[in-house]
Amino acid sequence: xxxLNRETRPAGHFLRSFGNEIGLLVAVxxxxxxxxxxxxxxxxxxxxxxxxxxxxxxxxxxxxxxxGTVIISGGIDLSSGSVIAFSATICTSIILLLSPLVDNxxxxxxxxxxxxxxxxxxxxxxxxxxxxFHAWLIxxxxxxxxxxxxASLVGxxxxxxxxxxxxxxxxxxxxxxxxQIYIGDEFYHQLGSVWxxxxxxxxxxxxxxxxxxxxxxxxxxxxxxxxxxxxxxxSGIRTERLKWLAYCIGSVTAAIAGILYSSEISMAEPAxxxxxxxxxAIAAAVVGGCGLSGGIGSIGGIMLGAVFLRVVIDAVAKIFxxxxxxxxxxVVGGLVVLAVAFNELRGTxxxxxxxxxxxxxxxxxxxxxxxxxxxxxxxxxxDKLRYGIIAAVVTLLLLGAAAxxxxxxxxxxxIPRQ
Amino acid sequence: MPTTSHIDIRNVGKRYGGVVALNDVSLGITxxxxxxxxxxxxxGKSTLMKIIAGVISDYEGELRLRGESVRFAGTxxxxxxxxxxxxQELNLVEELSAAANIFLGREKRNAFGLLDDRAMQxxxxxxxxxxxxxxxxxxxxxxxxxxxxxLVEIAKALSLQSEILIMDEPTxxxxxxxxxxxxxxxxxxxxxxxxxxxxxxxxxxxxRMSDRVTVLRxxxxxxxxxxxxxxxxxxxxxxxxxxIEEVDLGHERSPGDSVLAVENLSLPxxxxxxQWRLQDINFxxxxxxxLGIAGLMxxxxxxxxxxxxxxxxxxxxxxxxxxxxxVRFSHPAxxxxxxxxxxxxxxxxxxxxxxxxxxxxxxxxxxxxxxSMGLIGATTExxxxxxxxxxxxxxxxxxxxxxxxxxxxxxxxCVIARWLRTQPKxxxxxxxxxxIDVGAKAEIYKVVDxxxxxxxxxxxxxxxxxxxxxxxxxxxxxCEGRQTGEFSREDxxxxxxxxxxxxxE
Numbered sequence: 001x002x003x004l005n006r007e008t009r010p011a012g013h014f015l016r017s018f019g020n021e022i023g024l025l026v027a028v029x030x031x032x033x034x035x036x037x038x039x040x041x042x043x044x045x046x047x048x049x050x051x052x053x054x055x056x057x058x059x060x061x062x063x064x065x066x067x068g069t070v071i072i073s074g075g076i077d078l079s080s081g082s083v084i085a086f087s088a089t090i091c092t093s094i095i096l097l098l099s100p101l102v103d104n105x106x107x108x109x110x111x112x113x114x115x116x117x118x119x120x121x122x123x124x125x126x127x128x129x130x131x132x133f134h135a136w137l138i139x140x141x142x143x144x145x146x147x148x149x150x151a152s153l154v155g156x157x158x159x160x161x162x163x164x165x166x167x168x169x170x171x172x173x174x175x176x177x178x179x180q181i182y183i184g185d186e187f188y189h190q191l192g193s194v195w196x197x198x199x200x201x202x203x204x205x206x207x208x209x210x211x212x213x214x215x216x217x218x219x220x221x222x223x224x225x226x227x228x229x230x231x232x233x234x235s236g237i238r239t240e241r242l243k244w245l246a247y248c249i250g251s252v253t254a255a256i257a258g259i260l261y262s263s264e265i266s267m268a269e270p271a272x273x274x275x276x277x278x279x280x281a282i283a284a285a286v287v288g289g290c291g292l293s294g295g296i297g298s299i300g301g302i303m304l305g306a307v308f309l310r311v312v313i314d315a316v317a318k319i320f321x322x323x324x325x326x327x328x329x330x331v332v333g334g335l336v337v338l339a340v341a342f343n344e345l346r347g348t349x350x351x352x353x354x355x356x357x358x359x360x361x362x363x364x365x366x367x368x369x370x371x372x373x374x375x376x377x378x379x380x381x382x383d384k385l386r387y388g389i390i391a392a393v394v395t396l397l398l399l400g401a402a403a404x405x406x407x408x409x410x411x412x413x414x415i416p417r418q
Numbered sequence: 419m420p421t422t423s424h425i426d427i428r429n430v431g432k433r434y435g436g437v438v439a440l441n442d443v444s445l446g447i448t449x450x451x452x453x454x455x456x457x458x459x460x461x462g463k464s465t466l467m468k469i470i471a472g473v474i475s476d477y478e479g480e481l482r483l484r485g486e487s488v489r490f491a492g493t494x495x496x497x498x499x500x501x502x503x504x505x506q507e508l509n510l511v512e513e514l515s516a517a518a519n520i521f522l523g524r525e526k527r528n529a530f531g532l533l534d535d536r537a538m539q540x541x542x543x544x545x546x547x548x549x550x551x552x553x554x555x556x557x558x559x560x561x562x563x564x565x566x567x568x569l570v571e572i573a574k575a576l577s578l579q580s581e582i583l584i585m586d587e588p589t590x591x592x593x594x595x596x597x598x599x600x601x602x603x604x605x606x607x608x609x610x611x612x613x614x615x616x617x618x619x620x621x622x623x624x625x626r627m628s629d630r631v632t633v634l635r636x637x638x639x640x641x642x643x644x645x646x647x648x649x650x651x652x653x654x655x656x657x658x659x660x661x662i663e664e665v666d667l668g669h670e671r672s673p674g675d676s677v678l679a680v681e682n683l684s685l686p687x688x689x690x691x692x693q694w695r696l697q698d699i700n701f702x703x704x705x706x707x708x709l710g711i712a713g714l715m716x717x718x719x720x721x722x723x724x725x726x727x728x729x730x731x732x733x734x735x736x737x738x739x740x741x742x743x744x745v746r747f748s749h750p751a752x753x754x755x756x757x758x759x760x761x762x763x764x765x766x767x768x769x770x771x772x773x774x775x776x777x778x779x780x781x782x783x784x785x786x787x788x789x790s791m792g793l794i795g796a797t798t799e800x801x802x803x804x805x806x807x808x809x810x811x812x813x814x815x816x817x818x819x820x821x822x823x824x825x826x827x828x829x830x831x832c833v834i835a836r837w838l839r840t841q842p843k844x845x846x847x848x849x850x851x852x853x854i855d856v857g858a859k860a861e862i863y864k865v866v867d868x869x870x871x872x873x874x875x876x877x878x879x880x881x882x883x884x885x886x887x888x889x890x891x892x893x894x895x896x897c898e899g900r901q902t903g904e905f906s907r908e909d910x911x912x913x914x915x916x917x918x919x920x921x922x923e
Contacts, residue, residue: 215793217785224782227773234729234768235783235836236754295773 020289024304031311039318051195053310058202059192059260060280061306065202065209066253067278068285068302070246072213074226074294075138075145077250079152080257080281082160083130084274087123087258089160092181092268093167094119095188105172109184116188120259127255130156131248138247139240149247153278160270180269183262192264201260202303205253210299222246227295254281276329283336284309291343309335320379330375354410356403365403369396423482424449424582424613425470430479431637432465439465441637442479447582452604452614454624454645457634458657458881463617464506466634467584470615471503472496494523500581504574504588506617508567510559517542517555520574545573548606550599563689565592572600576607583607584615589623601627619714621650621920633657654916671891674705677875678726678844683736685721685899695721696734696899703844703875708866710890711879713919717896719879720763723846726877727760728753741843754783759837761830763848763879769833770821777803777817779832784839806835810865827851827858834865845869847878851885863889883912897921 036042042049063080070077098115099106130152137148165177172178183189191197213219225232225239233239257277262268288305290297313331317324345353356365372395377388423446432440440462447453455463468474470481472490481488483499490496493503510519517539518525526541528534535556542555546569553566562570568588575583589597604614604627618624624631625645633640633656640656685696696718703709711719724730726738728747738745740756747753753760762768771779780803781788788799803817810831814824821832830850837845847866851859866889870876880886886893887910895903895918903918 211793217789217792217794220778220782220785220794223774224771224778227771228767231762231768231771232782234727234750234760234762236749236751237782238749238751295771 018300021298021300021304024288024301024308028304028308028311031308031315035311035315035318039315041318049314053314054199055193055195056314057307057310058198059257059264060277060284060310061202061303062198062205062260063254063257063277064281064284064288064302064306065205065299066250067281068288068290068297068299068305069209069213069222069253070145070250071282071285071290071292072226072294072297073222073242073246074229075243075246076149076282076292077134077247078146078149078278078282079130079134079156080250080254081274081277081279082153082156083127083251083254084258084261084277085268085270085272086130086156086160087127087255088262088268088273089164089167089181089270090126091119091123091259092183092262093163094122095183095185096167096171096181108182109186111183111185111188116185123255123259124252127251128248131251132244134247134251135240135244139243157270164268164270179271180267182267184266188263189266190263192260192262198260201256205256206299206303209249213299218242218245223295225294229294279336280309280328280332283332283339286343287335287339292340316379321381322379327379354406356399356406357410361403361406365396365399368399423447424484426482426485427466427470428480428482430466430469430477430481432462432469432474432477438637440469440477443634443637443639445632445639445642447613447615448630450608450611450613451629452608452616452627454628454631455615455617455634456619456621456624456631456653456657457640458883461634461657462637463634464586465637467503467586467615467617470496470582471501471584473503497578497580501584502575502578502580502582503584504571504586506586508571510567510570512560513558515539515556516546516553516559516562516570516573519559519570520545520577522574541577542573545576548576549573549603551596565596565690568592569596569600572603576603580612582613582615584617586617587619588616589618589620597623619920621653624653625650651913654913654920657916671706671708671870673707673891674873676702677705677741678703678877679737679739680726681737681739683722683725683734683738685718685725685730685734686732687899688732692899694899695731696725696896699736699896699901701894701901701904703877705843705875706870706873707892708870708876708878708890710886710893711877711896712883712886712893712915713879713896716898717919718899719896720848721899722896723760723848723877723879726753726844726846727758729760754840757841757843758846759840759842759844760846761833761837761848761850763852765826765830765833765852770829772822774821775818776807776812776814776821776824776832779821780806780817780835780839783836787839802839806839810835810838811861825854825858827854827862830854830858830862831865834862838869842874844875844877847876849880850878851880851882859885883915887912887915895919 032042063084067077067080095108095111095115096106098118099108099111101107134145134148134152137143137151138145161179164179164181167177168181169175169177213222221232221237221242222245224235224237225242229239258274261273284305285297285302286292286305287308288297288301288303290302309332312335313324313328316322316327316331320327354361356362369392373388373392376391377384380387425447427443427445427447430440430443431438443462443466455466457463465474469477472493472495475489475491481490488499496502511522514522517535520542521538526534526537528537539555546553546555549569549572551566551569553562553569559567559570569592572588588600592600608614616624616628628645630642631645631648631653632642633653635657679702680699683696683699684694687693687695699722701709711722713719721730725734727750729750740758745756747756750760766772771782777800781799784802785794785799788795788802800817806812807814807817812824812828812831812835814828821829824832834847834850850866851862854862866876866878878886878889891907893905893910893915894901895905895915897919902921903915905915
């Protein structure tokens, strides 16, 4: 009986388990290779670039781990961007309020360690409360996770902006508050800006969450709940407690990232901190192989997803000589669509379907043409108009040919009509 | 043989994967007749009707309408030539009004091209008058009782003014008076020349209304005959009359003392005409005994098991005594701990974890046994899974194989294995052999027999009577939530059990 060969695992087991991770690793190497070929910066200052990418990856990865854990458990956490802003506000507020007064205003240039620790503890506690609130809204009130965390996404940022006004007004004893808090302490600044500190925190968190998800009973139950919630409940798993755990991991990791982001820039400014980061986290998780329907994904995948996302953003920035933060939205948006589409197509018969059916299909050939033209034009440094038109014409020809071929095949009946 | 067949069904067949739902059925429907289609669950009645109504478009064989070969790509095509169907499951948009549901997809518009709600509501009211009911046309369907929702569905079919009307168990949610009203409407339709195809489990309805009756069994046509020339007894026999599986089980079992007792158990059904999903159920289960629950669809078999496991849609009344102690479970985890295991009916939806391996599926309920300090021991877990796989004879390419790579029967064994690892006192099996092949069925029977001999108390439900008669020491019969019979092994007969299962007040 093949069953009894306990030591020899079925052939292809390794590839089946880690195929996604291996693919991502190759993709990361390819992107880095291309960037090195086109960009002087990678060749001239390799270690500086590597450190910066690692630091940025770690910052993104920390809360992507949380977003990914929630996705694996079958939910979604849209709040991480705002939790980052809120946590930065809470952390700096605690420091500001506890710092000793010099000339009637708090001195944040030399903050003692206990104040920092109190600030971190307070921030993580706040994040735990946010996660617990999400879990309550979802399990007891019955809100869809999307709605519960979307409410936090818009609400928490507002709350942080209101809080910071009052905190600064009280701390500086003035009539009007400020929309930001500045922390001058050098050690605090180093936490997020010295490259290896976020990296070590990221690796440590990854290890802990890997232990939880892949090795512990809770982790197995999280995967089971994500894969089939009703079956998990009927198997005697307390699904509501697991959701509590998952959403707390989501908000606590975002809070850790929030502390590090505020330390990086030595301040909190909730109007802008972490704006839109929730989608980057979800993108990293999805690119890393987490299925949005839950039950699928791994910590290794999420880590590599974060690396891939940062490497691509950096590559586009280097090659097209643009600021990374301007390009980020475009890259994240594009990659999310591609990754999810890829997963969907793999599940449902792949390329043997009509991509441009009917009027909607023709309109979208034109939309993609327009997008290709505009994106090429705005990322070109010279001759914007010419490059834009060339890209648009090429896209139109390719997609137009595809659409026409599909229609011919459909009329022959080789592709199922929709 | 009628000379003018309105619909001619010729050698029609339909498969779902490896399962044959309908096999080479040929049947002629005469214009203007009331034709009843009867058969057990899974006999292929609904499949055949769905093919005629254009719901299913990929099938073998041919459909002829007034002598012309037709093939519908969807219900719209069928409606265009005058065929409409009232589905067994309610197909209503709950948020929309009754009138909006009736005219869904063919809404009336006013001169500006906007929705003409008033005209639709007027027409809906007229339809409801025909049905002798006063359902508010403008109110959302969600607020209606299930019986009224069914009437909306019927009104929708009437509004199409079809020549051929298919009714798939239209009375399953109706009260006696509502049934009477519906029958009066059907009489009127018949008088105006509408051909009616009528599916029902309820033979009294069939014999009261129909001109001819067709019996299906296991996807095959058994017979079509004039209703006046047959009897309910004969039709019942034709419905169930198949060979009993040749498995010799259940001899010399020696049941022990009572492990589970159910006293005056009732399960309310808020908002339904019947008020009760289950009413006044009493029984005992002994150690080393297999108790079968028989009943037609909607009789309350699954609901009864859900009450025992603490997952019923509403809180049951009455007493459940497990091992001498009254129990009341609020979460499946409580039931598990108390020693009850529940293999659910819908394996894919409620039992399996499709993304996981055989090992993970088997050990999920008992991870505490193979872990220390919350971390799972890979070797011990693996050993436990291998042990279960060998015990139940699961055919798999190792315990690391994805569970979906297994056949249906072996998937089911994995689910059973998961629950057996919890070492339950009482095992609940809800239609455990649904959708699995004959060989795997026999193996599952043997597993059940062995567990029973080891002293476990087992309750099993099935939509197939012969299966229960093979497996069980006793059979409890439910009909519409009431306990209508109890048979010991020596008194088993399909005839008498079927009669108890169709017994109406």
